Amino acid sequence: MATVTLKGNSIHTSGSLPKVGTKAPDFKLTATDLSTKTLADFKGQNLVLNIFPSVDTGTCAQSVRQFNKEVSSLKNTKVLCISHDLPFAHARFCGAEGLENVVSLSDFKDGSFGKTYGLNFVDGPLEALHSRCIVVIDANGVVTHTEQVSEIVDEPNYKSALEALS
Incomplete structure (x- = not known):
């Protein structure tokens, strides 16, 4: 369990993130076209999982914009933007913003991604x-x-995330 804050007030998570150096746990998420995506769908690619509460909040939206900008010049790298938002919300946001360098995925069906991670x-x-x-x-x-x-x-530390790709 991790403890983080929301405007200074403590809140807790269900566990801990996967440890560095371990195999990433598999996942099953829903894409904006309602297809199911798993870790195997991105085999052989570097991935940045940008995980957040909702694309309809300022900080979350900014993280999607920033990673969309940063990843456009990186080869063999995908940014997966993951939340509980419905796939329709992800599609609406990225379409309205013209964001084409990120993959939006939803954990709305069973929440297994959030539990596993x-x-x-x-x-x-x-x-x-x-x-x-x-x-x-x-x-x-x-x-x-x-x-x-x-x-x-x-916002997350974009620089550290991107440096981990090299």
Whole structure:
């Protein structure tokens, strides 16, 4: 269990992020076209999992915009933007913003991603949503970097995430 804050108030997650150096746990998420995506669908690619509570909040939206900009010049790298938002919300946001360099995925069906990765909030006003996290996975499926953002309204450390790709 991790403890983070929301505007200074403590809230807790369901577990801990995967450890650096371990194989990334598999997942089953829903894409904007309602297809199911798993870790195997991205085999051989470097991945940045940009995980957040909702694309309809300012900080979450900014993280999607920033990673869309940063990843456009990186080869063999995908940014997966993951939340409980419905796939329609992800599609609406990325379409309205013209964002084409990120893959939007939803954990709305069964919440198994958040449980497996240990990042669901278990209390507080955002209970059951995902905490703001970054997980970087190399082309071999190994976790090379994680960040549990300690204050949920803060943006992740983009530089550290991107450096973990090299």
